Amino acid sequence: MVSSFLRIASRRSQLAMVQTHWVRDQLAQAHPSLEITIETMATQGDKILDVALAKIGDKGLFTKELEAQMLVNRADIAVHSLKDLPTNLPDGLVLGCVTEREDPADALVINKKYQDRLLDTLPNGSIVGTSSLRRLAQLRHHFPHLVFKDIRGNVITRLEKLDSGEFDCLILAAAGLQRLGLGSRIHEIIDSSISLHAVGQGALGIECRDGDLDILKQIKVLEHAPTNYRCLAERAFLRELEGGCQVPIGVNTRIKGNQLILTGMVASLDGKRLIRDEVYGDLINPEDIGIKLANILKEQGAEDILKEIYKDS
Template sequence: MTLSASPTVSSSSRTIRIGSRKSQLALVQTYWVQEHLQKAFPDRTFEVQTMSTHGDKILDVALAKIGDKGLFTKELEIGMLNGDIDFAVHSLKDLPTRLPEGLVLGCVTERENPADALVVHASHRDKQLDTLPEGAVIGTSSLRRLAQLRHHYPHLSFKDVRGNLNTRLAKLDAGEYDALILAVAGLQRLEMADRIHQVIPAEVSLHAVGQGALGIECRADDTEVLELLKALEHLPTTHRCYAERAFLRELEGGCQVPIGVNTTLDGDTLTLIGIVASLDGQRLVKDRITGPAIEAERLGTELAQRLRQQGAQEILDEILATVQRG
């Protein structure tokens, strides 16, 4: 990853405490942040503190049914507000678009490939999504993936899957599923890229808001930490993710709503594609917007308003009612 030039930060004896979830992927991401900050500021001390979040503890209920605002972030946020940790490293797709008062998104790191991946059981190594047999069981806990894949492949069967990446892969290898849909970035970060059977094109499945990037959350008034984090900031990714998060925020959808995005940068010009889909995949509202990257949040908000006018709000209202009845 390409990092920004290190900013000038006054030396301090303060130990910077980095908060992380305990999962293998979370720790790999957090240790990456710790390593690069240590390289940028060799005279400083950075230590990692782990904690379990609500989402880590409930593994037998679909994410959509237990609510997802802060599902993987709340405990870390309480730790920051209480002064137990100084900042937290998140998969940006897990970080709500509205943060608690007193906390800010201090930094967005360079993005890995944000696409979704097909990972197949050994018996289907000669297959891709469009050649899997009718009734093949696909594991995913994402309503976004579910809705889009149902739209394109209504002959496939879909089943919820929870647990960390290793747990999900073990279930696949044991034959509980014919295939899984996972994030390319997560598999790459855990050095499991060899499990990626197919990178799913954006035409089939737009990715989650912020997928592939890390979001570092910290106290709004902690100028020292905010200055340190500039060493990790990747401005092109920041523009892309701010557009995506503004799009999601305006639609008031959490990550467990079928909202997908794709962003590209051509010089200083940003293009954002957004989609809202019904759970059965029968209805898709999709559009795009292009404009200056420095106006990323305005572009995201404007695209969301455009989709709402095209019927997205009715779809979201129906999904909310369905999930609440659950």
């Protein structure tokens, strides 16, 4: 018999709560008799705000505390921004469900003094805020005349720093802004020819205990098959490269008929070396596509770039 209780673990940030409440409401609609509770907590990534993400290390930076709650049976599922979830999960836990993806693109958010500018028309020396090495490397590659400055904190805090004049623009995930009702702040969607997005960006991943069939059955109602195929390919690509959330690895996936097309890139931190390629394959074998592309990029020098980054970090 399927359990009538479900306990969700979530980060406390505003965006995490919006996402978790959406999952709760969707599950409640699908299972009217299900009693759902939410337990919130701060993760390591939430607590350390004065150090760049890449310098903290990224092994479960935003997920470890939530996973611990499931492993000691204090929670049944955890809701994550899928881009934050490492590709190798702790023993006993699985990625049980991937929800329909919002727009995975990166977005330009601008200080009002540059409302008439786009990313490619910003003046020399404009200060761009981002905490992502992936965005940093790609934008340095295309726009070496801009100045990049690390920024931490939740979305609202970052926008306040932008509006106060500390930054001329920010690069943020379009999906996060839209989920927070801040879509009007998006000044420009950055084309994938400039910035490939993070693995899993725009999708939610629901993690649960391996073998907990009742819970798996309950959450599968939120599974979106096309998004799942795309994210499986992306995560296999990242896993094969042995990359983490805080390395300059970007992707883009699309589905055409029964084919999945995966574009991927690896870049040096200074943006001077950027390796990018594309493969396609049968939709029903998405992980094979990700592994194939990773090996192609390795042959083109991606492994050397990543080794250099890990050596210096």
